[in-house]
Structures are given as structure tokens and as C-alpha cells.
Amino acid sequence: MAVIDLRSDTVTLPTAGMRAAMAAAEVGDDVYGEDPTVRRLEERAAELMGTEAALFVPSGTMGNQVAIAVHTRPGQEVIVEAYSHIYNVEMATMARFSGVQPRVLAGERGVFTAEQVAAAIRPPLYYLAQTGLVCLENTHNAMGGRIWPLSEARAILEVAHGRGLPVHLDGARIFNAAVALGIPAAELVRGFDSVMFCLSKGLGCPVGSMLCGSREFIAEARRVRKALGGGMRQVGILAAAGLYALNHHIDRLAEDHENARLLAQGLAQIDGLSVWPPETNIVIFEIVRGPTAAELCQRLKQRGVLAAPAGAGTSPRQIRMVTHLNVARADVLRTVDLVAEELRASRM
Ligand SMILES: *Cc1c(COP(=O)(O)O)cnc(C)c1O
DSSP states (O other): OOOOOOGGGGGGOHHHHHHHHHHTTOOOOGGGGGOHHHHHHHHHHHHHHHEEEEEEESHHHHHHHHHHHHOOOOTTEEEEETOHHHSSSSSHHHHHOOOOOOEEEBBBBBBBBBHHHHSOOOSOOTTOEEEEEEESSSTTEEEEEEOHHHHHHHHHHHHHHTTTTTTTEEEEEHHHHHHTTTTOOOHHHOSSSSEEESSSSOOOOOOOOEEEEEEEHHHHHHHHHHTTTTTSTTTTHHHHHHHHHHHHSSOOOOOOHHHHHHHHHHTSTTTTTTEOOOOOEEEEEEEEESSOHHOOOHHHTTEEEEEEEEEEEEEOOEEEOOOTTTTTTTHHHHHHHHHHHHHHHOOO
């Protein structure tokens, strides 16, 4: 029985076409700036984001943390949302590496307002921590792949820039937002001072993320990446996977969104479940009556379906299922049937 793995879109496996591109990649030493494939990937990423430059980094976490290090000075504050990845799942790295503290704003399902940001920016009193950066997350992972409303993002950019503050976008899944809205990613990230997006999630690469911004920002980011041990050598082998994904795996994200809708619709028919309507490829549902999330995940695992309790401090009765490249429509239908069976069985 083939396992249906809905824990995350990070579990995606490189396709045959991607592996062929990797095997054929022209490479050089990227620390010397001599890997042509990395150069091409960085140019392509910058083009797609509408920025001057881009940098290949080993992970999304490194991309976000390099951005924080470049934008801030020790002793400052970074405005983040309460359920954001940067605040919850990056091991307090902004504190240990950049010497800054998070200023946490509670969003409404992951989204805070320009008014909240305006109120949280510190006045220039010498005895107060000074705000150094604002971070947004689009799509919002812990809040079920929610798309950050463009008008609110623009209002926040205006407030922050008006106070001389940079804004970083954790756009790990920005292409999911772009495809779902039918708006080019460059349009969604216009005005941000830096953007990180992941190649290793729904785009299906084995490794890697891109950090995008101005030439000046990326030059400094390259230094910080090296300081973190992120200088890589013949890494064009991995960059080739990224280029392949940017050319072949963006539009197909629509299939993942369609499968997520189908999954949510099926789950919503099951007695005892409350399902968040998905906006992209992440479905979160709550077990209102029945076992805990951990128990249901355990039962599903025995039937060949992997899912995970929802993370980032959300409720112990919530489960997250993520659709991706290696999940077919039939897998979704089978998952709905198995969840229904296991919930019924758990009540007997
Ligand atoms: C996955 C993710 C990251 C970090 O990416 P890694 O490559 O796992 O370090 C950052 N932000 C969000 C929103 C993510 O979903």
C-alpha cells in the first residue's frame, strides 16, 4: 500500500525531469561566484519577484534569519504575527543571532492590521527598544495557508515605510498565493524590502530557498549567509532543481489547491469535524467530537495516511493536511473515506 503523505509539502520528491536537470547541471565554486547554474537561478528568482537581485540559501529559515540580520541592529525589535513561522518555528534565532527581540502582534486568523503596526512602532525615546523591522507571512502556514489580503499588506508597507522601517516578507509559499489569486508574484511582493520563498515545498525541490531584494541588500545577505556557514560550492546541482521548478512547477500548484478544496469538502461532510475552508494547499480541521488529533493521526498512520496535529501552538484537536505534487485526487478521496471510517470506529 502506497503511503499518502499529507504532513507537509516539504515531503515532495524530485520528479524525473528535475533529476535529469540536476544531473546535467553545469557547476562551479559558488563561494567564488563561479557557479553558472546558481547565477541563472538567482537571476530568474529576481525576475519573478521583480527585485534587483536574489540569493540561493539552503533553507527558508536561513533566508528569513539572514534578512533579519541585514535589516536590524542588536537591541531592536521585530514586529511579527503571533502564529508566524519566524516567531514560532525558528528557535528564537533572531534573538541568538541578530540580538533582536520579537514584538508579537495578535492577528485575526494570522493577519494583523496597519493600525496595529502603527500602534506597535516605538516612539524615538532613548530608553525604549526601537523597532527595526516588520515581517509578514504569505501564505500564512499555521493559519491554513491563508493569503494575506493585498490591500492590508499595502497599507502596512505604507505605515512602515512612512516611519522609515523596512518590511520583510516570509513568502515561503508566495507562489501558492499568486496562483490562487491569479496575480503575478512580483505584484504581490511589490514594495517589500526583502522576500524569502521556498523551492523545497510545493515547488518540489529537494533543498533550497531564495532571498530576494535590492542589489545592496543581497550583497550584505551574501556575507551573512557565509557567516552562518551557508556558503556552498558546486551547488548548481541543487540550483538546477530550483530552475526546473520555477519553469515547470508553478502553474501546477492550482491542482494542489483543487485537491485541498476537494479534501475540505469531503471532510466537512463527516460528522464531528469542523473544517476551515482552504484558500491554497493547506487544510486545517478540528475534531469537535471524537479522538484527539494525535490519536486520529495515529489511527490514520496505520491505514497508510500521514497527517500531523496542527502546529504553532494551535489546539490539540486540530489536524493539518497539506496537498502537493505527490498527492493525487484519488489519494484525497481515499483520505476522506479513511477519516470517516476511523472516526466512526473511534466512537464504538
Ligand atoms: C517552511 C517555512 C519556512 C522555513 O523553511 P525551512 O526551509 O523549513 O527552513 C519559513 N516560513 C514559512 C511560512 C514556512 O512554511
